[in-house]
Amino acid sequence: SRQIVLASRPSGRPVPDNFRLEEVPVPRAPAGGLLLRVLYLSLDPYMRGRMDAAKSYAAAVEVGHVMVGESVSEVVESNHADYKVGDIVLAHTGWRDYAPSDGTRLRKLDPSLAPLTTGLGVLGMPGFTAWSGLHLIGKPKAGETVVVAAASGPVGSLVGQLAQMVGARAVGIAGGAKKCEYVKDELGFDAVIDHRSSDFADALAAACPRGIDVYFENVGGAIWDAVLPLLNTFARVPVCGLIAQYNGPSGNTAQDRLPRTMREILSKSLTLRGFINYEFADEHYPAFLDAVSKGIADGRIRYREDITDGLENAPAAFMGMLDGKNFGKAIVRVGG
Ligand code: NDP
Known part of the structure; x- marks a missing residue:
């Protein structure tokens, strides 16, 4: 063995x-x-x-x-x-x-x-993370804009699809043309931006003409820099993951973003709420399994x-x- x-x-x-x-x-x-x-x-x-x-x-x-x-x-x-x-x-x-x-x-x-x-994946821990972070913290409403990075992965892909199921606009961020194509064409997100492109921040702003109401944070670092100025008053930010900094400070992850972040939290009445999925599991796992299994069965969730x-x-x-x-x-x- x-x-x-x-x-x-x-x-x-x-x-x-x-x-x-x-x-x-x-x-x-x-x-x-x-x-x-x-x-x-x-x-x-x-x-x-x-x-x-x-x-x-x-x-x-x-x-x-x-x-x-x-x-x-x-x-x-x-x-x-x-x-x-x-x-x-x-x-x-x-x-x-x-x-x-x-x-x-x-x-x-x-x-x-x-x-x-x-x-x-989709019916396990990452799926539940997407479902609980989005519905219990992000709480998107019809017509709002929801942004999520790592959008082709198990968490991000479900966040965007669930957002669309409540009538919100889903904007994905992913690395490279192949992933972006998948997120837009196969998952059906309303827009997708390649975070490796040189005009990433401008492209994200253009894809969010009415600002961002829910930013589901999977990454941190440079993506947070681009998102922060686009957040609307009363925007909600479920802080789910910070993968850009898991390998420790390097490049621009070492920057001190706190003063700018705090100023925006104050002036735009933002809600940032971290979570680890299992805090919600006892109460909500059955509802997640039921909703997402049905979505897979009827083809709305890929x-x-x-x-x-x-x-x-x-x-x-x-x-x-x-x-x-x-x-x-x-x-x-x-x-x-
Ligand atoms: P993924 O399968 O999506 O894999 C991680 C992806 O992150 C990579 O494929 C890559 O996608 C992206 N990525 C890595 N580094 C960077 C970077 N520097 N900038 C931008 N994107 C980057 O993972 P999961 O869906 O499983 O997890 C997504 C996030 O959710 C992670 O941060 C994870 O830690 C978090 N998480 C949190 C949980 C919780 O309970 N709070 C539970 C489960 C996951 P690309 O090529 O598109 O950039």
């Missing part, structure tokens, strides 16, 4: 040496617990934060320990009354082939309802997945995602 551990902590961008692939004996199911075989592993931007020593909203991965992560897994041994061999579950297994489980923090998936991989083959390729796919090389929800096929 293979596992990928944190070999050393990155300084700045992660490099291959920060990861190590190890061979270990297949673990046993604990008394009262289960043995899981990982089918699909999710790669998510938050994992970059876990590689640092500093405690964020969750504990760091220790050097030498298995990288954390959610997966779609199959129960291959069960000493637990609620699970039988062959059940498919969402689990916090980490980056490995097999994982023991005590039976907590698992969610059963029904393979007949949707492709299994959707449990890691999604895209970027599946890499083989656990050994997880580090490269993960490092690529932080650089925008993924095109859709980043997933690794481990045993699926």
